[in-house]
Amino acid sequence: MEVILNRRKRRKMRLIRLLFRLILLLFVLLTAAAVGLLSYTKMQGPPPLTVAQTTVYFGADQSIIGERHQGENRHxxxxxxxxxxxxxxxxxxxxxxxxxxxxxxxxxxxxxxxxxxxxxxxxxxxxxxxxxxxxxxxxxxxxxxxxxxxxxxxxxxxxxxxxxxxxxxxxxxxxxxxxxxxxxxxxxxxxxxxxxxxxxxxxxxxxxxxxxxxxxxxxxxxxxxxxxxxxxxxxxxxxxxxxxxxxxxxxxxxxxxxxxxxxEATTTVGPYFQDAVERELIQEIGLEPTLFEIGGLRIYTTLDPNMQREAERFVQAEMPNNDLQVALVALDPMQGDVKALVGGKEYHDSPFNRATDLERHGGSTFKPFLYYAALENGYTPASTLLSEETTFTLDEGREVWKPSNFNDNYANDFITLLQAMAYSDNIYAIKTHLLLGMDKLVDVADRTGMTSPLSERASLALGAAEVNPLELATAYSAFANGGQRVTPRLVRKVVDSEGEILYESEPELEPALDPRLAYITTDLMKGMFDPYLNGYTSVTGGSISHFLSREVAGKSGSTPTDSWMVGFTPQLSTSVWVGYDRDHLIDSSEAQIAKRIWAQFTEHALEGQDMIPFDVPDGVIGVEMDPFTGLLATEDCPTHRTTYFLEGTEPTTPCQSPSEEDAMPDEEQDHDKENIIDRFFRWFGN
Known part of the structure; x- marks a missing residue:
């Protein structure tokens, strides 16, 4: 009996030792496996921790105007x-x-x-x-x-x-x-x-x-x-x-x-603007596109959310429910900061950014650059030329061109530069362009910041060159700020997810125009809103003057397919375009929309801000001038307007009452009215 018990005991001990050995072996194997696994994972190195984060766009007031993420909103x-x-x-x-x-x-x-x-x-x-x-x-x-x-x-x-x-x-x-x-x-x-x-x-x-x-x-x-x-x-x-x-x-x-x-709903202020910001950061500033894919950027922009809402409000209010499209750019002429930008009627329907990528003829919006060049070359607001139906012979007789005024309205008389700007007289503009030399207009446009290629041809006086709203608003800023060329700025600073500043900018300005002549050109552009100047035709901005309560200057422009209005105050330069994306003519009612949007936006965007007048620089003098003759106004003149000149170029000859003019010999009247320049153009045009 004892032998059997001993055998059982020994067998049990062998099993226990075997089980212990197996457990020990298993422990060793598991430990080795764990060590091997940990060593393997350590040798593989750290896995990347990069995840897509949300990029946040901030307005000029530091408010969030939009967010971009790859389907995952993450900060x-x-x-x-x-x-x-x-x-x-x-x-x-x-x-x-x-x-x-x-x-x-x-x-x-x-x-x-x-x-x-x-x-x-x-x-x-x-x-x-x-x-x-x-x-x-x-x-x-x-x-x-x-x-x-x-x-x-x-x-x-x-x-x-x-x-x-x-x-x-x-x-x-x-x-x-x-x-x-x-x-x-x-x-x-x-x-x-x-x-x-x-x-x-x-x-x-x-x-x-x-x-x-x-x-x-x-x-x-x-x-x-x-x-x-x-x-x-x-x-x-x-x-x-x-x-x-x-x-x-x-x-x-x-x-x-x-x-x-x-x-619940992500609010995006200025989607066209945000697209323009991203493109500028990648294409012009040189940030890597992968930074936008990874996200986590903080982009501080120049957009004014209140102005942007006003721009979108009046676009929505004025644009008809058809295929007619619109673009608007407003910037601070003293800094170049873009404050509002609308690239189309509805971003979700058409993300094409007409504010920056549009290529359309600018029409009469080119005339302020032309008349500034004229002022640089001896013209004054009182300079007169004959406005009448005219056929021009160009290219040494190989080309004949017969442009016309709007609705074929001509003074059939001499008009002043002041009137020519207010009425947008095409004949006056073409004569001036040809007399100065076609390079002068191109030079001034280039100096003010227009970047589109401009060719030296006669039709450039009427805006026969493709431009976009951003460059027109930029170029007009040189008149608003006293002659400084500004660089349009959309982004103030970009910060990455680690807080490192990737890009930072400051306003860029450089002298471009004579401050005195810039002011005189601005004064001429104020005339388009003054119904007092109505004569053989109406001033081009009379229909919107009732919207405006502050001092503004500007110029409208039109082609058969486009309507433009570009204008400014000392605080804001704004360009508006209205037209169709394809070659489709605009009608007379559609041609007025750009003006209405511009006027109402300008008025409401600046609501609550000081009504600042344009500063008159030293060397400029204002005199009471008869706008129809360019002579010094007297009590005998039926009309007068305070008009500005370089000191020493203001008119000194007083205008005369009609009875005094009738008493003058015909030869003297003719001589007084038609100077040598006018005779040259009469000969040149016919």
């Missing part, structure tokens, strides 16, 4: 900038052992495996914060064994190459909180309209519960269900010791105010 915050209640709540409910494991929790995995085997499906997960971060970065959210293995491998790589705070920061900035909000900062703004740095305990615990089921636990979908989830989060925080039960109860009882009504 990155450093861990130190995130409210600590958010961190504690997240760790408590998602991964209490976060700071004590190597990326996975064997006990949670084991429990989840048992539950999944029982249900014969992947019903339960056991992902740590590191695993969830790995999934957010590199993997899909499918519940498959292959995905879980890959998730484990990426988790180990993260743990072996980054510290815990880096992983936690990454997780909080990538996890999905529902409604298109990725990361705690986007979620905080979406649900509560504030930064993640400013969340209360109640708000933090509410948000921490959402990632388990962003749609299921969203308080915007089911507040009662979300409150139950919030209670789970708060009790988890009590269990981990970061809260007392009293603090948890107080947080749960706090009424939460959601700001989602404002944030």
């Amino acid at each position: 990155w915050l450093e861990l130190s900038a995130i409210d600590h209640d958010v961190i504690d709540a997240t760790i408590a409910v998602e991964d209490r052992k976060f700071y004590n494991h190597f990326g996975f929790d064997p006990f949670r995995i084991g429990g989840a495996m048992v539950a999944n085997i029982r249900s014969q499906s992947m019903v339960q997960g056991a992902s740590t914060i590191t695993q969830q971060y790995a999934r957010n970065l590199y993997l899909s959210h499918d519940k498959t064994w292959k995905r879980k293995w890959n998730e484990l491998m990426y988790s180990l790589r993260l743990e072996m190459n980054y510290d815990k705070d880096q992983i936690l920061e990454g997780y909080l900035n990538t996890v999905y909180y529902g409604h298109g909000a990725y990361g705690i900062e986007a979620a905080a703004y979406h649900y509560f309209g504030k930064s993640a740095q400013e969340l209360s305990l109640a708000e933090a615990s509410m948000l921490a519960g959402i990632p388990k089921g962003p749609s299921y636990y969203s308080p915007l979908f089911d507040l009662e269900r979300a409150k139950k989830r919030q209670s789970v989060v708060l009790q988890s925080m009590v269990a981990t010791g970061v809260l007392t039960q009293v603090e948890a109860d107080e947080a749960y009882a706090e009424d939460l105010v959601f700001d989602h009504d404002e944030l």
Whole structure:
């Protein structure tokens, strides 16, 4: 009997020793496997942590005017900038052992495996914060064994190459909180309209519960269900010791105010402007396109949101419901900062930016550059030329050209430069252009900032060159600011997600025009709004003068397919174009829309700002002139207007009453009216 017992004892001991050896061998193998796995993941190096973030556009008033993201609205915050209640709540409910494991929790995995085997499906997960971060970065959210293995491998790589705070920061900035909000900062703004740095305990615990089921636990979908989830989060925080039960109860009882009504729809101010900003940063400034794909940029622009809304308001109010299109650019003539930009009637229907990419004839908007050149070459506002139907012979007799005035209205008499500008007389403009030499207009346009190629031809006096609204608003700024050429500026500063300044700009101005002649040209352009100057035809801006309460100057222009209005105050230079994208004629009613948009926008965009007059520079003198003869006004003159001249060029001959003119010999009257320049043009034209 004793022998049998000994045998059994020895056999049992052998089994125990064998089991111990097997366990020891298994432990060694597992340890070796773990060491090998960790060494392998370490050797693979750190996986990239780059994720697409939201790029934010700021207006000149620092307000957010738009956001761009690759389908994921995300704003990155450093861990130190995130409210600590958010961190504690997240760790408590998602991964209490976060700071004590190597990326996975064997006990949670084991429990989840048992539950999944029982249900014969992947019903339960056991992902740590590191695993969830790995999934957010590199993997899909499918519940498959292959995905879980890959998730484990990426988790180990993260743990072996980054510290815990880096992983936690990454997780909080990538996890999905529902409604298109990725990361705690986007979620905080979406649900509560504030930064993640400013969340209360109640708000933090509410948000921490959402990632388990962003749609299921969203308080915007089911507040009662979300409150139950919030209670789970708060009790988890009590269990981990970061809260007392009293603090948890107080947080749960706090009424939460959601700001989602404002944030449901992303408000974009100036979509055409934002497109122009991105293109300028890439094509002209040289930022890499990948920076916009990655996102996280803070782009500080020059756009004035209030002015932009006024521009869009009047475009919507004035544009008919057909294919007619529009463009508007308004900039600060003293700085070059673009304050408002509309590239079309509706961005979603047509994102083509007509404000910057349009190529259309500018019409009579070229005349201010022509008449500035005339002033540089001896003209004065009193200079007279004959306005009559004229046929011009060009190119040494090889070309015959017979342009006309609008509606074939001619004075059939001599008119002053002041009248020619106010009436937009084409015959006066062409004669001036030919007399000066066709290079003079091109030179002035170039000096003021026009960038489109301009050819030296007779028709350039009538704007036969393709231009866009941005360059016209820019070029007119040289008249508004006293002769300085400005560079249009859309962007003030660009900052990346790390806070590094990638680009910063300052206003660029350089002398371009004589301040005295720029002012005199401006004074001439004020005449288009003065019905007092009506004569053989009406001033071109009389129909919109009732919209205006401040001192403005400008010039309209038209072609069979285009209508322009460009004008300015000392604070704002604005260009408006109206026309069809294809070769389609505009009718008489459509031709007035650009003027109405310009006038109403100018008036309302500057509402509340000082009514600043144009500064009269030294060396310029104002005299009372008869606008119809260019002579010095006296009591005998039926009309007079204060008109400005270079000192020493103002008229000194007084105008005469009709009775005095009748008493003059015919030869003297003719001599007084027709000077040598007029005789030259009479000969040249006929």
